[in-house]
Amino acid sequence: MAVRLALLGCGTVGAQVVRLLHEQADDLTARVGAPVELAGVAVRRPDRVRAVSLDRDLLTTDALGLLKRPDVDAVVEVVGGIEPARGWLVEALRQGKDVVTANKALLAEDGGALHDAAVAGGADLYFEAAVAGGIPLLRPLRESLHGDRITRVTGIVNGTTNFILSAMDATGAGFTEALEEATELGYAEADPTADVDGFDAAAKAAILASLAFHTRVTAAEVYREGISEVTSADVASAREMGCVIKLLCLAERVDGAVAVRVHPAMIPRQHPLAAVGGAYNAVFVEADAAGQLMFYGAGAGGSPTASAVLGDIVAVARTVVARRAGGNGLRQTGLEAYAELPVRPIGEVVTRYHVRLDVADRPGVLATVASVFARHGVSIATVHQTGRSSDATLVIVTHRAPDSALTATVAELRHMEIVRSVASVVRVEGETPAG
Amino acid sequence: MAVRLALLGCGTVGAQVVRLLHEQADDLTARVGAPVELAGVAVRRPDRVRAVSLDRDLLTTDALGLLKRPDVDAVVEVVGGIEPARGWLVEALRQGKDVVTANKALLAEDGGALHDAAVAGGADLYFEAAVAGGIPLLRPLRESLHGDRITRVTGIVNGTTNFILSAMDATGAGFTEALEEATELGYAEADPTADVDGFDAAAKAAILASLAFHTRVTAAEVYREGISEVTSADVASAREMGCVIKLLCLAERVDGAVAVRVHPAMIPRQHPLAAVGGAYNAVFVEADAAGQLMFYGAGAGGSPTASAVLGDIVAVARTVVARRAGGNGLRQTGLEAYAELPVRPIGEVVTRYHVRLDVADRPGVLATVASVFARHGVSIATVHQTGRSSDATLVIVTHRAPDSALTATVAELRHMEIVRSVASVVRVEGETPAG
Structure with missing residues (x-):
């Protein structure tokens, strides 16, 4: 029958x-x-x-x-x-x-x-x-790994934005130009808002987090930034650091809570996600026992x-x-929310920042800027300064710190007289896997 | 209870x-x-x-x-x-x-x-x-894709050989040196035969083929070559072509039959498998509807x-x-062999060859060599000739041809007076994914 x-x-x-x-x-x-x-x-x-x-x-x-x-x-x-x-x-x-x-x-x-x-x-x-x-992802997450403990899920889950960022990286094009190309080729819709502003990725992040952490997470609880403010200068800056900019969805288990966010981030070119080009999708999963896994394929x-x-x-x-035949099957929805972990606000999420500042080129500027980071408890990993006649550019990459401390640091920098402009702020994610 | x-x-x-x-x-x-x-x-x-x-x-x-x-x-x-x-x-x-x-x-x-x-x-x-x-692979193959039709599975399924080939690619080391390093670091066993000669990969290829094509394939039916004859010159030659050498297991559906083989092969550096370094494993799956998928993680x-x-x-x-609770569960082993496709011998498998020849540097050598390929129905894609005083090196990459025709071509070349030696023969696999 x-x-x-x-x-x-x-x-x-x-x-x-x-x-x-x-x-x-x-x-x-x-x-x-x-x-x-x-x-x-x-x-x-x-x-x-x-x-x-x-x-x-x-x-x-x-x-x-x-x-x-x-x-x-x-x-x-x-x-x-x-x-x-x-x-x-x-x-x-x-x-x-x-x-x-x-x-x-x-x-x-x-x-x-x-x-x-x-x-x-x-x-x-x-x-x-x-x-x-088409990537078999939810079944592995909800079945293959259900004897393991997932600690983090990092995904490229929106093909439109990945196409745009890949084009910007490959050709040096700006966001608007790359979006136009994506639209012409059918990779972006006439109204690209849902993709470009990260709404589509945030919905997927909520589903992934729910599955991975057995906790109900809705799209509204996902912190979200799109890619429209990513500039060709950011892409070039990432390249200098040996990184590439991707729109990531990140769902992490942190101290008995879950943090879920979608935003552009720099990741090292050696990271498996960095090689995911064009409209392809991939999801990188870290679990206690299984270690690092990645699932790659056509996302749409x-x-x-x-x-x-x-x-x-x-x-x-x-x-x-x-x-x-007399069985009753095996009921499961994958959305069993028995863990019910709280969702942590973005301010408490620990991450790294890449900050580019246009500053006045005068003695003591670096010391003054560095003291602002220090005051907010943000430790600086590297500073790169390029001077010109009357002003200079400072590129600062921080160590890991709470997002709220980083935000407060940037807010204070914006109001300083010696800082002409905060040209860009991009989070830095992804350790290169051992290998 | x-x-x-x-x-x-x-x-x-x-x-x-x-x-x-x-x-x-x-x-x-x-x-x-x-x-x-x-x-x-x-x-x-x-x-x-x-x-x-x-x-x-x-x-x-x-x-x-x-x-x-x-x-x-x-x-x-x-x-x-x-x-x-x-x-x-x-x-x-x-x-x-x-x-x-x-x-x-x-x-x-x-x-x-x-x-x-x-x-x-x-x-x-x-x-x-x-x-x-630890890579969730069999469940996606046997469940997620069971509404689709898998056409090819290409895998890096042995961490020891991948570590060795990655080291050869990164440092220019020869096989023996790279094997010693792998042994010291615990990536190779004291007796590395099962890994290096491809027996381990062949067993995995048999299981993957059985699952993907619903046909019983045993390890003995898998064509197998190991990596011990891969030289640093081969690795350099691959690099010049924009390729990297990997020990691949390939299981393909071809005209109502299944072909399963394990051998070193050159693949383009843009291919997702090329970025799989060190002891990591990955399996690249091509299916009619799902397109190209890859599963990546720790293989051992x-x-x-x-x-x-x-x-x-x-x-x-x-x-x-x-x-x-009164159910009878859902019986499946994943080894249902209802398709029972015949296993095709290696000779009938269609592939490409990269052949490096040391030849006498005299007029007409290229024409003579080319005519051997032509006689066996093997079409040449590219030829690269580097001459020295008394002899020259010819690097020839063929178009796709039956393995038996390629083997016969190489056998004939080995017996020609103008061919000093057939320095290496490596298959070439893997189209770069679109996107």
Whole structure:
């Protein structure tokens, strides 16, 4: 007896899911132990021309009616957005229907609601496609490493910003020029705000942190800075330090708390994440026993995302088949929040700063500037001074210090008469792995 | 009610497993839904001093007696080698006891016996630790990608040889010198044959191919060349081409067959595998829909390997708990061989060659040499000639051709009077990923 799916949405990803279900039908039957079929496809506009051929009779505009049908075993959601997706999925899970979703916005805003509904209904929740597209990441995090203790997750999880920063690094282009190129090539959307300002990465960071630390973290709790203020001078400065600038999402376990943030950062060129170019994604995981791990691949695109959805569909379909055979499957959502660690504010996060100052070129400037860092308890690792006729540039890299101390230092520098301008402030992350 | 394990073996990995079970006890109970306990530990010499404190009453020399005990739910094997491990695990699986093993030699030689016993007994078989140590790799391959179609797996799966080749690349050292350094630093064993000659990598290649292509492949079916003939001149030659030499394991799907091989190869420095240095491991996976993926991490060591074993223990323990609650779990071994693709001999594998020849420096040599390639149907991509007074060096890189044609070409060159010597032959692999 076939496993029957309700597919909600049939856009870029949905069309690829339909194609893969069709093309891989024989292999899927072998892997699942039963055929996997579409019971129906809910779309807003049934008459729209689609990238995939689909039996007209399968289409409906009534998603809720479709997912409630008794012949539907599981629900696959590729619509995105908070509502109406949340209402549909909560209803499906409460009815005991397993759900596969690629909806990062919903998971990051209200993953708890989905988890609770899954527990209430005795259903499974899978969402491999929601973070880092086609990279198998959530399953390793929630299963392979569940006998280990994850200490930090550092990711490049937004392809648009990585394309822009890679272009700036490769060509010396400024942000605006690189964004234009990304838009022309289809790597950036017409309104790039969600990518460029780090909202997309923050949603993914929330999901990663929830999984890695068994704690509910929402997107709103993620500290966030985008890349629009990264200049070609910053990129050049990073290069001089043997670094490259990446938009990182960082989720760390610190003294019984969790810190989650998204911001541009310099990382050493020898770091495995530094080699992740173009629109690729990668997630670097540090765990007590496993040590350093990295997962790399295509972070977006219809086909890679559909691959991740298919992986989840097979897992769900196998559960359905096992349940029919008298089993009850293995319930887990990956969002079990038994640890409930507090989320630490950015001010308490310990990091390093790279600060570039335009200063008056007169005796004693360096001593005065250094005393400001010292007063805030920030230790300086290196100083590089380049003088010109009437003014000079100071590039200072600090040791690790609380972000609030670094912020206060920079704030004080901005108000000093001898500091013409604070040209840039970029965090420095990532030790080079031993090897 | 606790889930009780029989641990077979308590060496480097076993001691770390015991440590993690103890240290992570509270988290494990939360993740599994029941405590996870050791029922007993089978060792050869109970009186030996161990790296971990262990209740003396748990130790036994009777592995078979231990695993048959009714209070044992699952068996964890970290002994290694073919026998007696095979007999123990087959017996445990036939009795319906789930097995976690890190035994790559056994899986590569006779994984089929374990799979058959697991099916006969209705037990689960997990072996994440058997390939690439702590890198979560098998679970993504067997679960996350099971809705996709894997076309090729390219891995750096032996840390010793990667350390040696990385050192040769970094310092210009020869093979013997780099091997000595690896031995001094503990990266190579006193008898390095299994690593240096590619036997270890071939066993892992067999397991990876079996998983990726749902076909039984044994280590004996893997074409194998080691790294002992790689010279510093080869490494320099690779560098001139913008390449680095790595010992690769390659498993490819080709026209309804599977080709599996282990040999040194040049890959472009921009390839994600090229940046994998020192004793690290990484596996690059290409799939129809997911595109290019890479998994990176520590490939060996007690602690990373134990992390992988623990991940499997949690999976097994969850299944035990679910079964007690009336479920029957989800049986799969990952070694389902439903595809049964034939294994293609190396001669039919299509690849590229980098050939360096010392030739007599006289007119017409290049034309004569080129005609040999042409006669065997091998197309030349680039030729680089450096002349000296009486002789010259020709570096030829071919286009893709069957390995048998390349072998025949080289054999003929070796017998030509104008060819003083065939200084080296190294395969060239790996397109640089787009992006």
